[in-house]
Amino acid sequence: MDILALLGQGFLVALSPAHIALALLGCVLGTLIGALPGLGPANGVAILIPLAFSLGLTPTASLILLTSVYYGAMYGGRISSILLNIPGDEPALMTTLDGYPLARQGRAGEALALSAVASFIGALFATVGLMLFAPLLARFALLFGPAEYFALYGLAFAALGGIAGRNPAKALLAAGLGLALALVGYDTTTGVPRYTFGLMELFEGIDFLIAIVGLFAVSEVLLFLEHARGRAPRVPALGRITVPLRVLRRCLPASLRGTLLGFFAGILPGAGASLGSFLAYTLEKRVSDRTGSFGRGDPRGVAAPEAGNNAAAGGALIPMLTLGVPGSGTTAVLLALLMALGITPGPLLFAEKPELVWGLVAALFFANVVLLALNLPLVGLFVRLLALPAWILMPTVTLVAFLGIYSISNNSFDLLVMLAFGALGYLLRKLDVPLVPIILGILLGNEMEDNLRRALLISDGDWGVLVQSPLAKGLWLAAAAALLAPLVLGRLVERRRRALFERGS
Amino acid sequence: MSDRILGICALLFALGFVFEARRISAPFLVDPLGPQTFPMLVGGLIGAAALWPLVRPDPAPAWPAPGRIGELVAAFAAMVLYALALRPLGFLLATVPFAAFLAWRLGGGPGASLLFGLLVALLLRFVFASLLGLSLPSGPLGF
Missing domain, CATH: 1.10.287 (Helix Hairpins)
Structure with a gap:
């Protein structure tokens, strides 16, 4: 009952005219960002953050806008997966397996409608889950002291490196690089400058927004230039954008299973939506594929991963909001937004800023309904945008990134820093070094050091304090497991994923 | 390697x-x-x-061919120039050639790219300065 009352308050916040307008705008932009190949949700949100920031939106308004973009991108990612066999973003990869064959059979409209409904189911249940689980986790997190937080950050890096990456050493390297960047600037405890080399611009530290836009968005443009394709892709005919009730009913169990798996994959730090949709698809194939129809246009092969990745998107918000530890690249970028607005996510957020948390939850429910509406009758509009050639799209994206960063401080130095990060991001991506741990390192570096120093201050310099409490011990064990397990499991997952795609093509 | x-x-x-x-x-x-x-x-x-x-190095990634590297360096140089020119030249004077250059290198025709540069600069100026009220550099000519 308590939760319902809070949710009611949340709806009062979310349904103010300005917030409705922002949620609508966010949904449209997000679907667009998700649908356009080569502009993933993390990039899209990253580009928009400086704008939300320099527009002086309130924290609640900014968060509503950008989480709507985030949810929207999850919906949009499937459009180009189904129509072009090119995933709009990484989590939508699994949707190509059965979505594209459906489109080639002339059932593109049906696949789009079905995946919109599956996305809705996934996101709806995940938002309910967020509402139920987040306060519980927040209460639990109140037990955390500095030593436990330090261990938790360790776990986050380990999980990101282990589960998400192909090469754990490179993920650790990336995490270290991010932490190193976070240390530039005044030390918060003693006021001593570190790694500033006497440069005035570095005394305040490296602005993480600039680093994020550079690493994600600029490097994306550079990668795109590498494979520049001049012509716009040819979009197949849609057919009618409806799905027969019979098909819908047959796909409902698949959607629900996908939702459940996706949601829990989303909560795991570092796993996120890609793992969610992968697990959802493979489980569904195992459970339902009796005649070998998966991979040849089975509607259930579209419903399961789409429900999975949308549910994971909701699940990933839980650790980000309650612990301040994001579970995926896009939630890391959302964490950056919160920090830029001067909000520290964590257990206290729920007690101190209920209007923000519950306003956000309510806005997510609202956004979800809007997205379903946008994606059923209006999907044709988005499809037409897919036909925009790259030479129009990419320069526009580049300019928006430039102007966003410029609007923060109005100087060229920041733009040059952004470009340097862009070049770095390009090289690292070519070398298969994941970018998300870098972002996480930049965002969490100072907190991590603070907690370490506070823990040792309390223990008077005894390092044993870091593993003293059972909770801290458990977190470190989990971290070790997260880092080591994928050496075995990750290879298995990778092999299976490859097998799926080889047979498909 | x-x-x-x-x-x-x-x-x-x-x-x-x-x-x-x-x-x-x-x-x-x-x-x-x-x-x-x-x-x-x-x-x-x-x-x-x-x-x-x-x-234990991973297999080397597929680096772009020399010609492509030239394209990348040229595009990156254009971005650096744009970052430096934005304030002294003003938004429109800097943006039109920059956007046109990128569009041209990405496969747009020369005329179409120039037209696109002009249109996108005007559009972005309208969205950022007029709708969102952000300040864009105005340059010596006042735009």
Whole structure:
């Protein structure tokens, strides 16, 4: 009952005219960002953050806008997966397996409608889950002291490196690089400058927004230039954008299973939506594929991963909001937004800023309904945008990134820093070094050091304090497991994923 | 080979990072750790992680062909120039050639690219300055 009352308050916040307008705008932009190949949700949100920031939106308004973009991108990612066999973003990869064959059979409209409904189911249940689980986790997190937080950050890096990456050493390297960047600037405890080399611009530290836009968005443009394709892709005919009730009913169990798996994959730090949709698809194939129809246009092969990745998107918000530890690249970028607005996510957020948390939850429910509406009758509009050639799209994206960063401080130095990060991001991506741990390192570096120093201050310099409490011990064990397990499991997952795609093509 | 170079660069970075950490001076002792310890730990982490690609490198990525590298360098140089020219030239004068150049290199026809540059500059100026009320550099001519 308590939760319902809070949710009611949340709806009062979310349904103010300005917030409705922002949620609508966010949904449209997000679907667009998700649908356009080569502009993933993390990039899209990253580009928009400086704008939300320099527009002086309130924290609640900014968060509503950008989480709507985030949810929207999850919906949009499937459009180009189904129509072009090119995933709009990484989590939508699994949707190509059965979505594209459906489109080639002339059932593109049906696949789009079905995946919109599956996305809705996934996101709806995940938002309910967020509402139920987040306060519980927040209460639990109140037990955390500095030593436990330090261990938790360790776990986050380990999980990101282990589960998400192909090469754990490179993920650790990336995490270290991010932490190193976070240390530039005044030390918060003693006021001593570190790694500033006497440069005035570095005394305040490296602005993480600039680093994020550079690493994600600029490097994306550079990668795109590498494979520049001049012509716009040819979009197949849609057919009618409806799905027969019979098909819908047959796909409902698949959607629900996908939702459940996706949601829990989303909560795991570092796993996120890609793992969610992968697990959802493979489980569904195992459970339902009796005649070998998966991979040849089975509607259930579209419903399961789409429900999975949308549910994971909701699940990933839980650790980000309650612990301040994001579970995926896009939630890391959302964490950056919160920090830029001067909000520290964590257990206290729920007690101190209920209007923000519950306003956000309510806005997510609202956004979800809007997205379903946008994606059923209006999907044709988005499809037409897919036909925009790259030479129009990419320069526009580049300019928006430039102007966003410029609007923060109005100087060229920041733009040059952004470009340097862009070049770095390009090289690292070519070398298969994941970018998300870098972002996480930049965002969490100072907190991590603070907690370490506070823990040792309390223990008077005894390092044993870091593993003293059972909770801290458990977190470190989990971290070790997260880092080591994928050496075995990750290879298995990778092999299976490859097998799926080889047979498909 | 690419991974080995990455490993060496990261190792050098780690060494430099730890070396710099030792030069950080704290005026007085506030906490048992001081401002140096955490940076050293981070340097150690980077150094340790750098050993793996040195010893067991992944297969090299597909680097672009020389011509493509030229394209990339040209585009990146254009971005740097744009960053530097934005303030002195003003938004429109800097943006039209920059957007047109990028569009042209991405496969737009010369005339179409120029037209696109002009239109996108005007559109963005309208959205950013008029709708959103952000300040764009105006340059010597006032636009």
